[in-house]
Amino acid sequence: MRQKVDNTELTEFIKEQKDEHTIKAICDALNFPRSTYYETINRVESNRDKENRELLDQITQIHKNSKKRYGAPKIYTVLKNKGYKVKYLDFKSAEIALFRFIESWYNKTRIHGSLEFLTPQHVEDLAKQSA
Known part of the structure; x- marks a missing residue:
């Protein structure tokens, strides 16, 4: 399966x-x-998907430019200053969105050819077992 x-x-x-x-x-x-x-x-990519992808690209770039030091509140401020309409009302919702972004970027369930078509999670589990 x-x-x-x-x-x-x-x-x-x-x-x-x-x-x-x-x-x-x-x-x-x-x-x-x-x-x-x-x-x-x-x-065909919808307008909402395009906007979300562009926003995600901006978040990624801001995070990278800050040497991965900026957290959700600072990223929110930078986006707002750039004119983006960001829908986070408080720190907690921005933090959750940032966590989801990181989790979606680091997909533990996707198979990878470089890992002999295993998932990153499976490789981590195997490494823990052999340690």
């Missing part, structure tokens, strides 16, 4: 493998409908 991954991750995996195998064979092996694969690759 495969771990729960989203359609975008599976689609990316299929794109990487389609030179070696047919899309039908990959989709069948993953128990992933071909119609979902084609719907995912042809999807």
Whole structure:
């Protein structure tokens, strides 16, 4: 049984493998409908998704430029000064959003080819067991 991954991750995996195998064979092996694969690759990004992606890019850049020192309150202030309409009303909601951003960036459940197609969480667990 495969771990729960989203359609975008599976689609990316299929794109990487389609030179070696047919899309039908990959989709069948993953128990992933071909119609979902084609719907995912042809999807047009919504305005909200574009805005969220741009905001996420800004947050990432601000965090990187601060040598990863800025936390949610400072990032919120910098975004506000740049003219972004940020929807965080208090420190706690900004902190939660920043935590979600970090957790989404460091995806522990996505399989990685460089980890022999294991998840980062599985590799961490194996390292703890052998230590």
